[in-house]
Amino acid sequence: MPTVREVSIGLLRELGMTTVFGNPGSTELPMFRDFPSDFRYVMGLQESVVLGIADGFAQGTRRAALVNLHSSAGVGHALGNLFTAFKNQTPLVVTAGQQARSILSYEPFLFAERAAEFPRPFVKWACEPARAEDVPAALHRAWLVAMEPPCGPTFVSIPIDDWDRECAPFEPRVVHAGRAPEGGAIATCGEALVSARAPAIVVGAGAARDGAWDQVIALAERHNAPVFVAPMSARCSFPEDHRLFAGFLTAGREAIVATLQPHDFVLALGGPMSLYHVEGHGPHVPPGCDMWLIGDNHVHAAWAPAGTAIVARCDIALDLLLQGPPPVSRDAPAARAPLPRLDGGAMTDAYVLQQIAALRSPDSIIVEEAPSSRGPMHDRLPILRKDTFYTTASGGLGHGLPAAVGMALARRGEKVIAILGDGSSMYAIQGLHAAVQHGLAVSFIIIKNNRYEALHHFGQHFGMQQLVGTQFPELDFCKLAEGHGMSARRADDAANLDAALRWSLAADGPTLVEANVL
Secondary structure, eight states: OOBHHHHHHHHHHHHTOOEEEEOOOGGGGGGGTTOOTTOEEEEOSSHHHHHHHHHHHHHHHTSOEEEEEOHHHHHHHHHHHHHHHHHHTOOEEEEEEEOOGGGGGGOOTTOOTTTTTTTTTSSSOEEOOSSGGGHHHHHHHHHHHHHSSSOOEEEEEEETTSTTSBOOOOOOOOOOOOOOOOHHHHHHHHHHHHHOSSEEEEEOHHHHHTTOHHHHHHHHHHHTOOEEEOTTOSBOOSOTTSTTEEEEOOSSHHHHHHHHTTOSEEEEESSOSOOOSSOOOSOSSOTTOEEEEEESOHHHHHHOSSSEEEESOHHHHHHHHHTSSOOOOOOOOOOOOOOOOOOSSSOOHHHHHHHHHHHSOTTSEEEEEOGGGHHHHHHHOOOOSTTOEEEOSSOOSSOHHHHHHHHHHHSTTSOEEEEEEHHHHHTSTTHHHHHHHTTOOEEEEEEEOSBOHHHHHHHHHTTOSOOSSOBOTTOOHHHHHHHTTOEEEEEOSHHHHHHHHHHHHHOSSOEEEEEEOO
C-alpha cells in the first residue's frame, strides 16, 4: 500500500496546492522526504512572514494556499497574520507538525498540547486526525472548508510518524459551494432601489473577492448612484477615477451618518459598512434611510447594527439586480473636485504617494500597510483597475510586506508595489529574503517618519502629550535591504524621490526605496 505521504502528495497535486509556504522544524521533515520535483517550497524565515506570503499568494491566485508550520511554537509565531488571513477571508490550509503518537502521553519536547484548539478562533475548522490514515481526508476537508464562502484559514495538526504509515488510496469528492441569493429578497431590494429618491452604494472587500467589479459599475451607472468605499476595506471594488466615485467612509458612526445624510437608500456590498474604529453615539444610518447589505459572510449579516441583509455572492446578486425593474431618471451626483498638486517643497507622505501615482502603471498592484498614511493615500493614490489593491482587514501589523511577496509569486510578470510604514516593515522585514531568493518584481516603498505615527495620532485623540518608546530614527532600511541581498536607494527630497521611484518601478527584480518624510 502507498504511504500517507504519497497519498497526501497526490491529493495536494490534484487540488493544485503544489507550492508550500513554511519554516519547517524537526516534526515536519518527514513530509518532505522524496519531495516531488513539480512542487516548490517557499521559505519564510519567520512564521508570521510565512502566513503573510501565503495570504498574498492565495488572494492573487484565488485558490487555497498550503502553509507548513512547526508545532506550537511556529503556530504561535504565526497567529498575528493568521488573524489577518481570517479577517481577509483568505483561503489557507495550515498544517503543523506534532510529535510521534507513541510518545505523546509523555509530553515530549516540542509537542503541541491540544493542537487543534490553539489556533482557534482564527480558523474555520481545525483537527488532529484520530488515525494516521485519516490525514488525507483531513487535508481534503480542510481545503473544502477553506474554499467554501466565506473563505478562510483551516488547520491540521499531523504527528511526525504519520507520514510513513500505510494508507489506502483516497478519492477526493466534488463539492459545489456558494451563496445563491433568495430571489424574493433580491426582488424587494431591487424595487426599493428603483423607488429611492437618492440611492447610494457602499462597496467592501467582498465585492472584489466575488469578482463583482464590472457589475458594481453597471449598477451604479444604471441608477446614477454615487459609490463610496466602506471603512477599512481591504480590497478595491470600484474605479476611483469614475465619475460616480464618491470617496471613502470614515470608520466612525457619526461621520458615516453625516456622509450618507442626503441618501434615502444605501446598498452595502461585500462587507460591513459600519466597521467602527472609535466609539460613537446616535443612529447608525440617517433617519428614514432604507439600508440593505449583500455579502457572502453570514457573520457580517448577523452583527450589522441596521438594515436588511441578504447572504449571497455579490456577483450573482448584482446580476439579478441588473435584471430588475428599469431605473427612474435621476440627476448625476456632482463630481468630486480634484485636489491641487503638491509641488514637493515639503517631503510629506502625501507627496510621496502623489508621485507614486504619477509614475506607476495603473495596472501595477498596490499592497499597502502604512496605516498613518491611509488618508493621504486615499487622496493622492487612486486605484483604477480591479484586483490591484490589497491591505490588511484586521488592522494587525506585519502582513503587508510578506503579502506583497506572495502576491508577486502569484502574479508573475506584474509589478507589485509594497507601500509600507517604517514601523510596519519591522514586523516582517525577513520577507525581503524571500523576494530576493525568488527574484520577484516588488518595489518596496518605505515611508519613513522615524516614529510610530499612528500612536502619536491616537495619543492626541486621548489628550496624551508624550508617548514613551515610539521614536526610532536610527533604523536604516537601505542597509537592512542590502543585508538581505537587495538593492536600495534613499530619498530625502523631491528630486531624489522621483529618480529613486523611476529606478525601482523599472526594475525586474526586488528593490527598496526609503522615503524620508516630515
